[in-house]
Amino acid sequence: MWDLATTALNTAKLRGGTYADARSMHIRQRDLTTKNGQVGTLAQSESIGIGIRVLANGAWGFASTDKLTREGVSACAAQAVSIAKASALAKRSDVKMVPESSYIDSWQAPLQKDPFEIPLESQLDLLLKADAAMRAVKGVTLTETDMQFRKIDSWYASSIGSRIHQRKVISGCGIVATSFQGSEIQKRSYPNSFGGQYQLAGYELIESLDLLRHAPRVAEESVALHSAAQCPEKTGTLLLDGSQLGLQIHESVGHPIELDRVLGQEANFAGTSFLTLDKLNKLKYASEIVNVVANARLEHGPGLGTFAYDDEGVPAQCTDIIKDGQFRGYLSNREMAELIGLSRSSGTMRTESWNRLPIIRMTNISIKPGSGSPEELIASTDDGIWMETNRSWSIDDRRYQFQFSTEIAWEIKGGKTVRMLKNPSYSGITTEFWNSCDAICGKEYWTLWGTPNCGKGQPMQTMGTGHGASPARFRNIKMGVAFSGH
Amino acid sequence: MAQKSKSGKNETHLASEGDLKKRIDSVLRLGKIAGADETEVQVDETIDALTRFANNAIHQNVAEHGITISIRTVVDGRTARATTNRLDEDSLRAAVQASLQLAHSQPKIPGLLPMAGKQRYRRVDRFSNETAATTPEDRARAVKKSCDLAVRNGQVAAGIFSTGQSQLAIANSRGLFAAYRQTEGEFSITMQDEPAASWAKANSGNVRNFDPQKLAARASEKAQMAKDAQELAPGKYTVILEPAAVLDLVGFLYYDFAATALADQRSCLLKRMNKPLFGKDVSITDDAYHPEQLGAPFDGEGIPRQRVDLVQNGVPRNLVYSRASAKEAKTKPTGHGFALPNEYGEAPMNLVFSGGDSSLEKMIASTERGLLVTRVWYIREVDPYEKIMTGMTRDGLYLVANGKVTNAVRNFRFNQSLIELLQNVEAMSPASRATAEEAFEMVVPAMKVTNFHLTEPTKF
Numbered sequence: 001m002w003d004l005a006t007t008a009l010n011t012a013k014l015r016g017g018t019y020a021d022a023r024s025m026h027i028r029q030r031d032l033t034t035k036n037g038q039v040g041t042l043a044q045s046e047s048i049g050i051g052i053r054v055l056a057n058g059a060w061g062f063a064s065t066d067k068l069t070r071e072g073v074s075a076c077a078a079q080a081v082s083i084a085k086a087s088a089l090a091k092r093s094d095v096k097m098v099p100e101s102s103y104i105d106s107w108q109a110p111l112q113k114d115p116f117e118i119p120l121e122s123q124l125d126l127l128l129k130a131d132a133a134m135r136a137v138k139g140v141t142l143t144e145t146d147m148q149f150r151k152i153d154s155w156y157a158s159s160i161g162s163r164i165h166q167r168k169v170i171s172g173c174g175i176v177a178t179s180f181q182g183s184e185i186q187k188r189s190y191p192n193s194f195g196g197q198y199q200l201a202g203y204e205l206i207e208s209l210d211l212l213r214h215a216p217r218v219a220e221e222s223v224a225l226h227s228a229a230q231c232p233e234k235t236g237t238l239l240l241d242g243s244q245l246g247l248q249i250h251e252s253v254g255h256p257i258e259l260d261r262v263l264g265q266e267a268n269f270a271g272t273s274f275l276t277l278d279k280l281n282k283l284k285y286a287s288e289i290v291n292v293v294a295n296a297r298l299e300h301g302p303g304l305g306t307f308a309y310d311d312e313g314v315p316a317q318c319t320d321i322i323k324d325g326q327f328r329g330y331l332s333n334r335e336m337a338e339l340i341g342l343s344r345s346s347g348t349m350r351t352e353s354w355n356r357l358p359i360i361r362m363t364n365i366s367i368k369p370g371s372g373s374p375e376e377l378i379a380s381t382d383d384g385i386w387m388e389t390n391r392s393w394s395i396d397d398r399r400y401q402f403q404f405s406t407e408i409a410w411e412i413k414g415g416k417t418v419r420m421l422k423n424p425s426y427s428g429i430t431t432e433f434w435n436s437c438d439a440i441c442g443k444e445y446w447t448l449w450g451t452p453n454c455g456k457g458q459p460m461q462t463m464g465t466g467h468g469a470s471p472a473r474f475r476n477i478k479m480g481v482a483f484s485g486h
Numbered sequence: 487m488a489q490k491s492k493s494g495k496n497e498t499h500l501a502s503e504g505d506l507k508k509r510i511d512s513v514l515r516l517g518k519i520a521g522a523d524e525t526e527v528q529v530d531e532t533i534d535a536l537t538r539f540a541n542n543a544i545h546q547n548v549a550e551h552g553i554t555i556s557i558r559t560v561v562d563g564r565t566a567r568a569t570t571n572r573l574d575e576d577s578l579r580a581a582v583q584a585s586l587q588l589a590h591s592q593p594k595i596p597g598l599l600p601m602a603g604k605q606r607y608r609r610v611d612r613f614s615n616e617t618a619a620t621t622p623e624d625r626a627r628a629v630k631k632s633c634d635l636a637v638r639n640g641q642v643a644a645g646i647f648s649t650g651q652s653q654l655a656i657a658n659s660r661g662l663f664a665a666y667r668q669t670e671g672e673f674s675i676t677m678q679d680e681p682a683a684s685w686a687k688a689n690s691g692n693v694r695n696f697d698p699q700k701l702a703a704r705a706s707e708k709a710q711m712a713k714d715a716q717e718l719a720p721g722k723y724t725v726i727l728e729p730a731a732v733l734d735l736v737g738f739l740y741y742d743f744a745a746t747a748l749a750d751q752r753s754c755l756l757k758r759m760n761k762p763l764f765g766k767d768v769s770i771t772d773d774a775y776h777p778e779q780l781g782a783p784f785d786g787e788g789i790p791r792q793r794v795d796l797v798q799n800g801v802p803r804n805l806v807y808s809r810a811s812a813k814e815a816k817t818k819p820t821g822h823g824f825a826l827p828n829e830y831g832e833a834p835m836n837l838v839f840s841g842g843d844s845s846l847e848k849m850i851a852s853t854e855r856g857l858l859v860t861r862v863w864y865i866r867e868v869d870p871y872e873k874i875m876t877g878m879t880r881d882g883l884y885l886v887a888n889g890k891v892t893n894a895v896r897n898f899r900f901n902q903s904l905i906e907l908l909q910n911v912e913a914m915s916p917a918s919r920a921t922a923e924e925a926f927e928m929v930v931p932a933m934k935v936t937n938f939h940l941t942e943p944t945k946f
Contacts (some may be wrong), residue, residue, distance in 0.1 A: 033829050035750070039592045045569035049552065059620075062548040066571045068815040069587040083535075083547045086622035090630040092543040120591035128593075144829070163850025180751040181591070181870040185870045265540040267644035267683070269923065271863075271880075274945070344657045394899070395876045401899055401944035403876050405868055425868065427899070427942055430944050444709060458646045459536055459548070481941050482868045482901050 033123025058094030067293030303466020585792025737925020842914030
């Protein structure tokens with residue numbers, strides 16, 4: 001692979017490129033699903049190729065190919081230079097980047113059990129048993145399970161002399177029970193909805209999630225929801241489980257801090273951000289107990305945003321985003337950092353595959369734990385609603401106004417959980433919401449959740465991001481609006 | 487393969503059908519040698535380029551070329567799929583083996599159908615040489631003109647101009663062979679006139695069918711109109727939905743018409759088939775042969791796509807079927823199946839809504855008080871049976887009073903049942919190909935709809 005990278009860099013330079021980087025990737029994936037006791041998807045794929053990014057005449061060009069021969073790569077590099085020169089026909093100024101050192105390194109994310117070495121039969125057997133355990137519950141009308149594994153090798157080389165190999169293995173799984181009764185469809189998922197839980201880990205993650213233990217509960221709750229009371233429409237105290245808080249962080253902190261959005265580069269598609277540059281170090285984003293970091297380092301945990309180097313050759317970092325409630329930092333790359341006068345990129349350039357240009361993406365955007373247990377949180381709440389497991393999520397294109405609904409909720413009265421509620425939802429304005437946070441549970445209840453399906457960019461790229469969170473409480477939140485009037 | 491054209495430009499071309507057949511035959515032979523009872527091969531080739539601009543300049547500009555071969559084998563009543571983009575014989579042999587290994591790992595699949603035999607296809611011509619030959623310089627020049635317009639108007643432009651060509655071939659060891667190629671072009675532009683913005687977008691199989699400068703001018707004019715937005719109280723409003731807004735809402739209905747979705751009891755059409763559900767002017771077909779549609783005339787198993795009347799005068803009448811769901815329902819497949827194996831079955835992918843004889847201008851003129859919606863954003867399902875969708879208006883929401891657009895309004899969140907929306911249609915324009923960001927392209931009209939539920943405003 002290094003020979004091909006050298007060919008790409010040499011060709012780019014010969015054709016007039018002033019900077020170039022080349023990234024070969026080999027991605028292997030396995031997908032298994034079941035539905036109603038039968039195998040659904042059973043597939044495996046691999047994809048290998050190279051993407052070449054070139055700066056020429058002060059503008060960017062990118063081309064990719066799966067023809068991994070000297071001729072194929074050389075033609076691809078020449079194409080990237082031609083594209084860069086075409087970009088220069090409509091440039092405002094020359095691209096500049098903050099300096100970065102060169103690195104020669106090889107890194108492998110730790111894992112205990114390579115999921116590609118675990119027999120398929122045992123993987124399917126686990127899913128089919130979980131599926132059967134859900135179907136055993138009367139009233140369940142649809143059962144689904146899934147498991148996915150990815151092994152990603154990347155070889156990054158740049159014209160400043162970096163040569164970095166990284167290997168990552170990602171595992172994930174989930175189960176879902178759905179119940180249709182009368183005129184209502186209710187659903188429960190474990191360990192999270194929309195695919196389950198994903199981490200930078202091996203098969204040990206699947207084993208740790210104990211799907212079989214949770215399957216009957218998930219199924220029973222999906223049926224019980226039909227008899228539950230409707231979540232009321234009111235303004236009050238909201239308690240969120242860690243998985244829902246992880247998605248809340250993703251949408252209302254993670255996306256608005258992306259500097260490409262802030263600077264208008266996503267204005268046509270993903271949107272912009274309310275976090276304009278004048279707000280840095282001045283905006284009171286959240287209450288004083290809220291601390292959020294963007295941490296891609298392994299010490300933070302095996303998140304979907306954990307790596308050693310980003311896809312621009314910048315080492316993984318930990319950046320304060322919200323410190324004691326104050327807005328402190330953005331996600332940046334070398335070009336954006338230069339534009340706003342930072343001395344260094346925060347190392348968040350990431351790409352889905354060899355045929356996609358790296359763009360600014362979330363790493364692991366996590367809220368630091370507070371103290372106490374969920375039981376203590378409930379016991380100290382006189383009147384509130386606990387919501388868990390996301391059902392829908394939506395936020396405006398500047399990331400102010402959001403609405404989430406969850407699969408299930410529990411009403412809390414006098415410090416005790418008194419009844420189940422169905423069709424829960426809550427909504428608000430980002431900074432008002434985060435400033436109303438008055439309790440965050442402790443480290444023992446903090447989980448690094450994986451969001452495997454974050455879409456951004458044109459052409460669209462799907463990226464996995466990590467969000468560490470423990471359950472938390474928010475005051476004066478609007479609830480139940482999603483179903484009002486229906 | 488990179489080839490030099492007569493014009494001297496470096497151009498990249500799709501592989502010939504002969505080349506595809508050679509590759510397919512090679513895989514079918516490997517499947518037989520490896521002991522597969524049946525083998526199916528799907529070849530996908532894509533040559534795409536996309537020029538992206540923001541802040542009145544090109545900031546990203548990309549191109550890709552890739553071929554993948556996807557192999558499904560059947561052995562002893564079991565089936566599985568392996569996909570690779572390594573095209574040498576050893577890699578293809580390994581992919582065949584991987585497919586067989588996956589297939590062997592599962593229990594027998596009850597009722598697994600033998601692969602389909604040879605089929606006859608209706609020819610569609612959706613390849614434009616001009617679109618395929620569009621260069622980075624062509625796109626850059628069009629982008630520059632749009633950016634120059636923004637600068638002249640004191641605005642900031644962002645968007646994309648993409649062009650591409652692709653082909654798909656499906657064949658199997660029972661003699662089925664289907665091949666299709668198309669081109670596609672897309673131009674999308676957001677004009678920012680701080681703090682306001684507006685947007686316009688077009689998508690077609692032929693770049694000649696849209697004019698980037700006209701789209702830029704439209705977005706620019708609407709961005710100017712979007713300034714000084716006033717906040718309105720939440721409530722139920724009459725709305726005039728431009729086609730992009732209609733598309734991104736009604737687009738979420740498509741899977742509800744899958745026979746498998748009804749069998750799984752997760753479709754909003756459960757207990758609602760053959761009963762009046764929508765307004766009597768609402769009719770929906772799935773028609774892959776409509777002149778404004780793109781896409782192959784066959785499905786993921788190589789079955790020819792049929793035109794299906796899904797909704798007739800407000801009554802859901804028909805569903806779409808894969809071979810497996812058709813057998814369950816004792817009917818014929820409609821050519822809407824996904825590539826096997828999968829758990830979702832099928833879906834209509836070429837929806838065509840009936841239109842009316844109104845127009846945006848007539849709808850505005852006939853409205854005493856309402857809102858004109860340019861587009862909607864971040865649409866998600868709140869309730870799957872009542873089909874309540876939430877989302878935001880975006881890039882231009884305007885108050886209509888006494889038959890005229892009077893001023894801009896701050897964007898709203900909505901929580902709106904699609905069933906109620908299609909019951910409350912008061913007027914429709916003729917339907918045409920629409921494009922937005924949430925749903926795939928469809929042929930839909932602009933609609934005037936009463937009692938649209940706007941629940942909370944945002945800050946801009």
